[in-house]
Amino acid sequence: DVCEALNVTVSPGPTVRYSEGDNATLYCHISQKRKTDNLLAVRWVFAASPTQEYLMIKMTKFGSVQYYGNYTHHFHKQRLHLLKEKHGTMYKFLILSLQQTDQGHYICKVQEIGKHRNKWTAWSNGTAATEIRVISKSSDxxxxxxxxxxxxxxxxxxxxxxxxxxxxxxxxxxxxxxxxx
CATH class of the missing domain: 1.20.5 (Single alpha-helices involved in coiled-coils or other helix-helix interfaces)
Structure with a gap:
């Protein structure tokens, strides 16, 4: 039901340019939760092309951060950070020291989770995306x-x-x- 979907927006967007080596900050803002005491699970997915999506990082409903796939390597854990801000309605995703391989679409996927009859239940979902373009710092x-x-x-x-x-x-x-x- 559209009326019960989470409203998710990502900024900056729809496309943002950074220089190679810069730090990128992406914000995922969530509104229209069904119940104020429900919890949120936030995932950031990277898509270099429309057919290839890779789950990068997730903040669980209890606030712990988990890394996935190639992003579990120590190198990526130092570069990628997911932080909760503004009473759990804003999530900040930091990508440090951008590289050409970081260019692509970044998708914030949010799931609203609440207790129903003593079981955790997903109530609603929302998704928003932005594109990062990395400009090469070419000396020539x-x-x-x-x-x-x-x-x-x-x-x-x-x-x-x-x-x-x-x-x-x-x-x-x-x-x-x-x-x-």
Whole structure:
């Protein structure tokens, strides 16, 4: 039932560019849980292509982090971190020291789990994705720094635009509240 599905969003997105060696931070925001005391299991899946998905990391309903497949190696455990923030409605996924092989789609899959007749039961699911593009830090490309700086400017401009729009929305809501009261 669509009305009972979790609302999951991933940011930044739908596509984000990073330079090779940069750290990436992806956020998975969850809303519309069926019951406030239900728990969430959060999984991050990597898809280099639409037909190949690999479970990377999971935070269980009890908050423990588990690594899967090739991501169980010590090298990846040092690079990948999954943290719970904002009362369990925001999950931060860190990928340290990006490489070309990290380029692809990252999918946040969330499952709402609750007790029903003393058994853990999955109540609802939600999924959202973003794409990471890794730009090579090629020393023989003189335009790289110029293009990268221009992209950073537009990223900042986007953040400012979102901030200004948010202030506008809050102002309209406050104005409406004042008029109604």
């Amino acid at each position: 490309d003189p335009t790289f720094k110029k293009n990268h700086d221009a992209w950073k400017f537009f990223e900042d401009l986007y953040v400012y635009a979102v901030f200004v729009c948010s202030i506008g929305i809050v102002s309209v809501l406050l104005f409406t509240l004042v008029i109604l009261c």
